[in-house]
Every structure is written in structure tokens, then in C-alpha cells.
Amino acid sequence: MNIRAIVSHSPENDEARFCMEDIVLRETQGNELLVEIVASGICSTDLFFAHAAGGELGPFPRVLGHEGVGWVRAIGREVTVAAVGDAVSLSFASCTKCKACISFHPAYCHKFSAVNYGASAAYQRAGGEDLSGYFFGQSSFANYSNVLQESVVNISKWVDTEQDMYNYAALGCSFQSGSATVTKLASVGTEDSVVIMGLGAVGLSAIMAAKIQECSIIIGVDRFESRLQLARDLGATHVINTIEAGHDIAAAVKSITSGTGSTVTIDATGFMPLIKSGLDFTANKGKMIFLGVPPLDAEMNLNVVRFMATGKSILGSMEGDAIPSEHIPCMIDWFKSGKFPINRLVRTYKAEEFKLAMTDMKSGLTIKPVLVWK
Ligand SMILES: [Zn+2]
Numbered sequence: 001m002n003i004r005a006i007v008s009h010s011p012e013n014d015e016a017r018f019c020m021e022d023i024v025l026r027e028t029q030g031n032e033l034l035v036e037i038v039a040s041g042i043c044s045t046d047l048f049f050a051h052a053a054g055g056e057l058g059p060f061p062r063v064l065g066h067e068g069v070g071w072v073r074a075i076g077r078e079v080t081v082a083a084v085g086d087a088v089s090l091s092f093a094s095c096t097k098c099k100a101c102i103s104f105h106p107a108y109c110h111k112f113s114a115v116n117y118g119a120s121a122a123y124q125r126a127g128g129e130d131l132s133g134y135f136f137g138q139s140s141f142a143n144y145s146n147v148l149q150e151s152v153v154n155i156s157k158w159v160d161t162e163q164d165m166y167n168y169a170a171l172g173c174s175f176q177s178g179s180a181t182v183t184k185l186a187s188v189g190t191e192d193s194v195v196i197m198g199l200g201a202v203g204l205s206a207i208m209a210a211k212i213q214e215c216s217i218i219i220g221v222d223r224f225e226s227r228l229q230l231a232r233d234l235g236a237t238h239v240i241n242t243i244e245a246g247h248d249i250a251a252a253v254k255s256i257t258s259g260t261g262s263t264v265t266i267d268a269t270g271f272m273p274l275i276k277s278g279l280d281f282t283a284n285k286g287k288m289i290f291l292g293v294p295p296l297d298a299e300m301n302l303n304v305v306r307f308m309a310t311g312k313s314i315l316g317s318m319e320g321d322a323i324p325s326e327h328i329p330c331m332i333d334w335f336k337s338g339k340f341p342i343n344r345l346v347r348t349y350k351a352e353e354f355k356l357a358m359t360d361m362k363s364g365l366t367i368k369p370v371l372v373w374k
């Protein structure tokens with residue numbers, strides 16, 4: 001069928017190249033659902049992949065987009081997760097068979113790259129050239145997509161209005177990654193003092209989740225005053241402006257935590273100086289969690305003996321270790337009860353305005369841009 005999609009082409013002069021194009025979607029196969037995409041969130045990972053390709057990172061040209069919601073219009077013969085007419089939320093895919101998948105940790109699937117970064121031909125352009133799809137099993141930067149069953153969560157019973165769909169658009173990655181990192185991976189409790197560095201959609205979701213868990217101290221760290229204010233509104237008990245704190249964020253955290261440091265530190269920036277500082281100000285026996293993506297060649301030196309004596313753990317967060325079919329309904333439940341006001345992070349744009357939406361996300365003007373496809 002003929003569809004519209006934002007096609008990602010190989011970058012030129014390190015500039016990502018996106019283009020809205022009319023392309024042809026191939027027929028829906030056995031394990032796929034044809035989804036009419038209502039709205040798709042833009043995540044920084046899309047912009048990362050628009051600059052990177054080759055090997056495990058997949059080829060150009062392709063259709064990105066890994067947060068979306070839509071209506072099921074057709075299903076393949078093997079599909080059981082949803083039926084025609086259902087509303088679905090789209091998240092990451094997993095192989096379902098490896099050791100991580102069968103032990104209920106699909107975000108750490110041993111085949112995560114192969115399954116999610118998509119190299120299979122899913123579309124054709126007018127000239128007959130193949131385009132890749134299946135990005136995170138969904139490639140939701142399009143008005144229709146064939147989505148892998150493993151990426152689909154049925155949310156029909158929680159959709160009351162069109163606005164619900166816009167608010168739910170980013171549940172599949174940003175909101176899930178931030179909140180599940182707090183509730184599942186870090187498994188925080190009331191005694192915890194949590195630092196969250198980087199207050200975009202991921203970091204602010206983490207702030208809201210820490211409030212839901214009633215953590216005694218919740219510290220938001222960012223360089224934008226507007227985001228720090230929003231973090232306060234959403235549950236941060238303290239905020240640190242990195243520009244004002246200069247190089248001494250560690251001192252600011254220690255002063256708030258009576259000299260102990262944070263029991264859980266979550267980095268959602270991928271900025272190495274902050275990550276190094278975070279590991280330093282994390283309390284003994286505390287957890288340092290990597291969630292933001294640094295440059296691919298980023299490395300860290302560690303004095304092993306000194307680190308050993310602290311008893312700290314370093315954890316890598318992939319989607320917060322969430323199981324989407326459990327965590328997405330949980331987030332919707334929080335949202336409906338007013339505890340997870342993701343509507344305050346979302347700004348909608350017409351799909352054609354995707355370049356403006358990306359610019360606004362990069363400048364910090366918009367926390368979570370959501371493209372509306374109708
Ligand atoms: Zn797996």
C-alpha cells in the first residue's frame with residue numbers, strides 16, 4: 001500500500017538527513033500487525049541513529065521512529081496480541097528465546113541489536129529501491145507500518161479520547177526508560193536519595209517515578225532553569241543547576257545528603273564529566289546507573305581497589321529493564337490517577353513539521369515532541 005514516511009538518509013557533513021516521502025509498504029506478514037500510526041514520539045535515539053549506520057547499527061536509507069501509538073488495521077496469521085480495531089502502544093522488540101528473554105529481561109535480549117536496529121527491507125520507493133524498516137520492530141515515523149508482534153502492547157481499554165493517544169505516544173521508550181529505571185532496575189524505596197542528571201523526557205519520567213516511590217530525597221540536575229522548575233513541580237525535592245554549580249556538583253549533592261552522597265544516581269545525559277562525577281558522589285553501597293547514551297568510544301578509568309572498598313554497583317539501563325506488556329499499563333494507570341502527568345511533557349506537531357519538532361527538542365524548548373499523522 002502507499003504510505004507516507006519520514007525517510008532517514010545517510011548523513012552529509014555530519015548532518016542528519018530526513019525527508020518526508022511517499023513510499024510503498026509491502027504486505028503484512030505472519031508475525032506482523034498493520035498499524036495506522038496516530039502519533040509517534042521523537043526520542044534522542046532516533047537522532048543518534050540518523051547519524052550512525054553500518055554493522056550492528058543498520059543501513060541507510062530507512063524509516064526510524066521507535067515510540068508510537070495507533071490502530072490495528074490488519075494482522076498476520078500468527079498474531080495473538082491484538083485484533084483489528086484495537087489501540088496499540090509500540091515499544092522495543094526482543095527475540096523471545098534467549099536466556100535474557102526467557103528469564104523476563106527482554107530489554108537485555110542477547111539479540112537486541114539485530115532485532116531492533118532493523119536491516120530488513122520493508123518498503124520500496126518509486127524507483128524500486130528497497131528501504132529498511134523494523135526499527136525497534138516498528139519504524140513508527142510513518143502513517144502506516146508493519147509492526148512486529150513482539151513490539152506491540154494492547155492498550156484498547158485505556159483509550160478514551162484522541163488526546164489519550166497523543167499522551168501515550170512516548171510510553172514505549174522515553175517514559176518507560178526513565179520510570180522503570182527507578183521502579184524496577186534501581187528498585188528504589190522511601191529511604192533512597194536519588195539523583196537524576198538530565199531532565200528531558202527520560203529524566204523527568206524518572207523524577208515522577210521517584211516521587212511515586214516516595215523517595216526521601218529526589219535531586220534533579222540540568223542546565224535549563226525551565227526544566228529544573230518543571231522537575232520541582234513533578235516531585236524533585238532539590239535541584240542543581242549545572243551552570244551555577246560549575247564543576248562542583250558532587251559538593252552540592254553531598255551537602256543535600258548530609259555528606260553521604262546519593263544512594264541511587266541515574267545519568268540521562270550521556271555526558272562523561274557528569275557520569276564520572278556521579279560515580280564519585282554516589283554513596284557507598286549505592287547504585288550508579290548509565291541511561292543516557294555517551295559517544296560510542298566513551299570509556300572510564302577506575303581504580304579497582306578504591307572502587308571495591310565502596311561497594312558501589314554500576315548498572316547499565318536498557319529501557320529500565322522493563323517488560324513493556326507490564327510496564328506500559330502500569331504507567332497508564334499512574335497517568336489516569338494523576339501521579340504521572342506525562343501530558344505536561346508532550347507537545348504535538350503535525351507530522352510534516354518534524355524538522356521543527358526536532359529543532360525544538362534539541363534546543364530544550366520542547367521536552368517530548370509528538371508527531372500527529374492525520
Ligand atoms: Zn532475546
Ligand SMILES: [Zn+2]
Nearest residue numbers: 043045173174
Ligand atoms: Zn528512545
